[in-house]
Amino acid sequence: MKQLTVKLCAAVALASIAAFGAQAQEAKTISIAYSVDVLDETQNQALDAMKSRVEEINASRKDVKVTLDVYDAQSSVDKQISDVQTALIKSPNVLILSAVDAAGSLPAAQAAKDAGIPVIDRRPSDPEPDVYSVAFYAYDEVRYAEATTNWIKKYLDANPGKVLNVGLVYGAPAQTAQLRRADSVKELAKQQPDRIKIVTEGYGNWLTATAQNLTQDWLLAHPDINLVVCANDIMALGASNALQSAGRTDVMVTGYDLTDDGVQRVSANTQTLTVGTVLKDSNQIIDVAVGLAENTFKDKTFYVNPVYAIDPSNVADFLSKTKN
Template structure:
């Protein structure tokens, strides 16, 4: 889920980082974290106002505290300049390690390199960078597998025919293209399913609604919507409701956030695809802690992909805050 800001906004970025860091340190102390395990771990995420990244943050804070570290928290909002400032702050603070959800696959390589040069181990979670050999680990969802699951379920709900539009995620995030390609790989097999439009919704619900309204104005009789994440899909649902067209349009999401799960239960969304962000973040913290202690993560591979789960109407009651109940 990249947008460079003017240098004049650097102080704003510093202010955001400082404010979040102060809050996060207080949380770490209040939960009884100690310095015996080796100090502080910096958690650098994207945007905790999005439920997906909030789950990432909540899990990271909990697992870091369990491991015996304090934590700082900052959010770059997919801005590489802000990310760079936060990485520099972590280096100046001499943190023991960093959990990073990167702001762009190419744009984040330099930031990760800075941490490596400072001899600070870093584990990437949720998104990857276009280079190996720097991060201790890169733990992501198996986006291609998840997109295949979602596209097959949605195509079936469409009866393998009709017109559809696509809402794409942030172009700088590799996940956006991987999911779109995964959808295409399935849907291209059905010649009676015709894509008639697409817009970039940048992973955002409000932007997803606005882009869906624009698509509807050009394609009022569209039959389906595929979205790169749940927030954009939920925005599309809002637009369709306002236009009185939701009953005629099949919507697919991706993430498995709780609002989407409830939409699946209500029949407003055909399905979502549950990303194992809680599992992935738990693994990320464990591997970072092991690296801090021993110099090795304990994993056999740097890049690790975790399979996704289709959240259909039958599965939805078993999902709670990105966790699928056993059985």
């Protein structure tokens, strides 16, 4: 009897070991390659949120192990294409692409598709090329632009005697989707020509220093300018710096991306408006990537919600709700 009991215990132990081994083998690695156009302040904050989401999934799920390999294209199309070729050697399950150039970076996406790897477009263009599996609208240009133009309309309604003399600071010319951020103000100016006048425009190329130099020049050439619309908060910082140096507290500055610094400038009254989604919500792209790898995500588009328009009237409330 004792011998039988020993044999049964041994059998149970072996079965447990086998079951544990089977469970361990069932943990599937989901590898995600992320080719980002440039790791600037905004993209670094988004990347931190993505890495945190990877950690959360790995901590909560024992059946998968998610990995994230990041490639910084440093604003170079050639480097992005080369980076993706390097990434494809590792045969990732999913490629996330934040394109340097909507057209120039297409060969990178095409190479992944040809290799049978689904591609998420983090900078969707209109129309969306069919090489992409999912258009991920972290930066939804239509909703972003609408939030800014709605804010301008409300401002004009509240200030019926005011005429806005506007300078437009675009991002990089090759990234055509973002042009809508400033172009929407042009369209509004056509609708209300007696209230909005576009006096100047230029490309800031997403750089603080470039936007600062542009604004300094504009203050000399167009002393009546009273609104600078920037395509992101990094360039809005440059405009703000130029205005503070010139002592021009009468000029409003708007930006996009809802960066921590941008929100703080709104709170300090050195920036008037920032529009965007909360950067930490960019982590949702990891769930989309995992869904693609597991064949559970079937949609062609994904929109991060909500879009905020933060100005001095609501910045304190926003900070109190999002401080954690």
